[in-house]
Amino acid sequence: MNNTKATAKIFHKPNQAFEDFETNIPNPAADEIVVKITYTTICTSDLHTYYGRRNSPSPSILGHEIIGKIAKLGDSITSDYNGQPIGEGDLITWSVYAFSPENPMAKIGIPQKSPDLFKYGHQSILNGSPLSGGFATHCLLRGGSSVFKISNKLVPGEAAPLNCTHATIAGALRLAGDINGKNVLVFGAGMLGLSACSMSREIGAKNVYTIDINNDRLKNATSFGATETFSASLSDLDIENKLNNEKIDVVIDTTGNPKAMESGINLLSLGGIAIWVGAVYNAPKTQINAETVVRKIISIKGLHNYTPTDLGTAINFLASCHHKYPFKKLVGKEFPLKKLDEAFEAANSGKYYRIGINQDN
Known part of the structure; x- marks a missing residue:
């Protein structure tokens, strides 16, 4: 050369x-x-x-x-x-x-x-x-x-996504605040979702639940810290029943799918936080019930890219885990x-x- x-x-x-x-x-x-x-x-x-x-x-x-x-x-x-x-x-x-x-x-x-x-x-x-x-x-x-x-x-293959996938999730969890002892629900079991599962577990989440349309990806999610997985074909009521009275404190959406984001709002408990990172391209409008947000005192936070400190957090996470x-x-x-x-x-x-x-x- x-x-x-x-x-x-x-x-x-x-x-x-x-x-x-x-x-x-x-x-x-x-x-x-x-x-x-x-x-x-x-x-x-x-x-x-x-x-x-x-x-x-x-x-x-x-x-x-x-x-x-x-x-x-x-x-x-x-x-x-x-x-x-x-x-x-x-x-x-x-x-x-x-x-x-x-x-x-x-x-x-x-x-x-x-x-x-x-x-x-x-x-x-x-x-x-x-x-x-x-x-x-x-x-x-x-x-x-x-x-x-x-x-x-x-x-090299695990290090290259650091400055996108893992840094984005580090930023999402920064926005979520202290999740120690809390339950986290992750929509999507792609790279972002798997990173969200493992990083959440490492910073003390009690349970990490994952929803995806792909059953093979759901099976793989358990290797990355998912406590339990649910098919996206299930209704919100079905998922609530499977949670066995465990409440959802934080939802992280990596899909950008309006139905997933709507479902996440419905499944959040009182005072819950929804973090959206997947909606980075044009999609149908998300229909949120404002009364649900108000009465349940829900916070919705979006993140596009991340801060340099988030990348540092991601590097430390991957280096140790x-x-x-x-x-x-x-x-x-x-x-x-x-x-x-x-x-x-x-x-x-x-x-x-x-x-x-x-x-x-």
Whole structure:
């Protein structure tokens, strides 16, 4: 491979084959980092973009669940977000966005909604961002990126989703507050749902219940901390009967399905909290009974992306629990970057939690 060139796969429009792309590997500015990407997983949101379920800038390099090794380090960077020293060759992950800490949104605690946000895997390469996504050999991290050094002991397939799946759930549980000794109901047993199950158990949830339409995924959820699972075909009354008088304190919806979100509100107990993280693309309107919300004193909180601190929480979770929960088995297949079209076909089949793009060579 030419050590001065980076290659990538370019997304132009839905259902069109990715285009091969080559550009020079840049020299980073003082506050930038050039990363040699080692592994990227195909997120569900990548599928939503590629198959036309949501709009995204193009031409672009998709992919944001990324890990990689520092190839070139800007002169002003000596440590990661936690203050750990970093240097060339270190394995890192980073928040899916770069932002200015001086932005008003950052100052009120929601940096992910800064108007000047730069999102990896969601930028047009025509706007001075030729290396900004995961389906490439290299990525240029801009100033304002929250970078974290991670352990080489993590299997690449389990580490790559850290800056999306696990960080999002860490943010959801932050919004839920103290769940020690409480009952949590998770809608959806995909990657987000499994992460919600295991992370909830690790921070002290009494019971974690999971609902999904897929029976195979429900069976798998028990390996990730689910106390009991329910089929989405059951009515709310059926589920209440199966709970054996256990109340639901927190609902986490990872599906974005209006019926699931409505069901979650119905199943919450007095003073319950609903956290919605799955509704990130167009869907039918959710019909909520306002009287139910008022009389049961229910709180509904939404989360889109997360804060850098949430990513730090997710990294600590996976570092301490990756032997306990089989996240490394959730990557069903791996492909080289040159076979990205085949990888997307496999990911869209619905057979796998994640497909990996392995470049660690």
